[in-house]
Amino acid sequence: MxxxxxxxxxxxxxxxxxxxxxxxxxxxxxxxxxxxxxxxxxxxxxxxxxxxxxxxxxxxxxxxDRHTCSGRKTKIAAANSRWAASKLAPHIKANPSMTIKSIHAMMRVQCGLKPSNQQLYRARMMAKEDIEGNHVKSFAQLLAYLELVDQYNPVTVIKIEFVERQDMNENPMFKRLFVCFKACIKGFLQGCKPFIGLWGNFLAATTSDGDNDLFPVAFGVVEVERKDSWMWFLVCLYIALQSEVDYVPHSTFMPDKQKVTKCIFLNLCNIEIYLWVAAKAYTLADLQKAMVEMKDISVDAHDWLMKNPPSRWSRHAFDQGAKIDHVTNNMTESFNQWIAPYRDKPIVNLIDQLKVQLMTRFQKRYASACTFKGTITPAVRKRLDSIERAAWGYTGYAAGLYEFEVNDKDHTVVVKLADRTCIV
Ligand SMILES: [Zn+2]
Structure with missing residues (x-):
């Protein structure tokens, strides 16, 4: 040998x-x-x-080649975290979300080893760093990367904030970052609904495009999610939008608070049903009916809900300017899934990969939009067709240019198209 x-x-x-x-x-x-x-x-x-x-x-x-010592060992000093990281790297590259349980199984089957959890956590972190680069190094490269973005994509708005220093000789320490790419600013202002869903943890602002599809607007990395970091993010978002237009359009914001409501009602199944009926009501009458039924089950739940103006939670009272009737913030949840593979990466990799994701997404949407025919997008057309089918059982009688009396066998409603109202 x-x-x-x-x-x-x-x-x-x-x-x-x-x-x-x-x-x-x-x-x-x-x-x-x-x-x-x-x-x-x-x-x-x-x-x-x-x-x-x-x-x-x-x-x-x-x-x-002969041992007289007894039995093989399952813990070997030479099989340290660095060694395990080198073994793990190809597997982590193929599957970045590999769990500690899977790594244990791999070590046991392939190497006959039983390392501690702590050792494997360290090895997984080292393997990721070997593949993606080190977080500390990445922060050091951040300013150079942002300068490149500024050079090649000048309308992009990037805000970076450092921790306040007592001694100016100390190196600046990263605190917050806000990124809103040029294509996102233009896309939001020119082709999306004036509606913004906010999502915490990894701060993000998303909206819905003309075909009701997810459209990421901006994202931010902050030290911790709290009121002042959100305020900073929203001010940056305003500045980003204002960089393209003199007047930022009136927009509706939906924070990521639906979970709170859901938790309150989680153990009260019937109440939760009426909560959703009330939230999804398209007319005041539907809301009132649901609230009466909820009150029969729990006066407290009814009173708690009525303390909040229906314009914030019931579909029939939403601001029509938003052109959207979502009662949940699921759109931002999709954004969460969308960024999940990247969120643990060093910051420069994170921004760069999100940029590539956005480019790919926008190009696909553009190619798809090139095949559209007419003025109505496919998702909206599908919805209109479904509403049209549901209306087959109704008859409308004109009572003027924009007013109709509409009835089925049991109900009559007054529809005023000019006001966009439907009164029972
Ligand atoms: Zn031996």
Missing amino acids: AFDSVDQYRTHLKNYAIQEGFEIHRLKNERTRVTIICANGGCPWRIHVSPAADGKTFIVKSYT
Whole structure:
């Protein structure tokens, strides 16, 4: 057996010992000769290598391939976190969300090892850093990267904030980052609904395009999600939008608070049903009916809900200017899933990969829009068709240019198209 260098030999022996489950001890460890024995005292296993005649290649000069020590070990000192990271790297590259449980199974099956959880957490972090770069280094590269973005995509609005320094000789420490790409600013202002869903944790503003599809507007990385970091994010968003237009359009904002409401009602199934009926009501009459039924079950739930103006939670009272009738913030949840593979990456990789994702998404939407026919987008057309089918059982009688009396067998409603109202 021959090795190209002494280092190659050392690595090979280390992997072999881990694979076979025994500790090694380097009896001689020099550039010109290396003798390794089994670390278990008295065990005869031993290997000795030294350079061949060419002076470069290392060859095995003597080898005793026999152990008298008992049983293989499942914890080997040489199989440390760094070693485990090198084994893990190809797997983590293929599956970045690999769980500690899966890594345990892999180590057990492939190497016969049972490392501690802590060791595997460290190894997984090292493997990710090997693949994606180090977080600290990435923050150091951030300013250079942002300068490049500014150079090649000048309308993009990027705001970065550092922790206030007592001593100006200290290195600046990152606090917050806001990014709103040029295409997102223009796309929102020119082709989306004046509605913005806000999503916390990794701060983000998203909206819905003309075909009711998710359209990310801006994102931010902050030290912690709280009122002042949100205020900073929203001011940055306003500045970004204002950089393109003199007057930022009146927009409706939906914060990520639906979970709170859901938790309050989680154990009260019937109340939750009426809550959603009330929230999804298209008319005041539907809302009032649901609220009466809710009151029969719980006066407290009814009173708590009525303290909040229906314009904030019931569809029939929403601001029509938003041109959207979502009662949940599921749109921002989709954004969460969309960014999930990238959120743990070092900051420069994160911004760059989100940029690539956005480019890919916008290009697909553009290509799809090029095939549209007419003035109504496909998703909206589908919805109109469905509403049209649902209206087959109704008859409308004109009572003026924009007013109709509409009835089925049991009900009559007054529809005023000019006011966009439907009164029972
Ligand atoms: Zn041995």
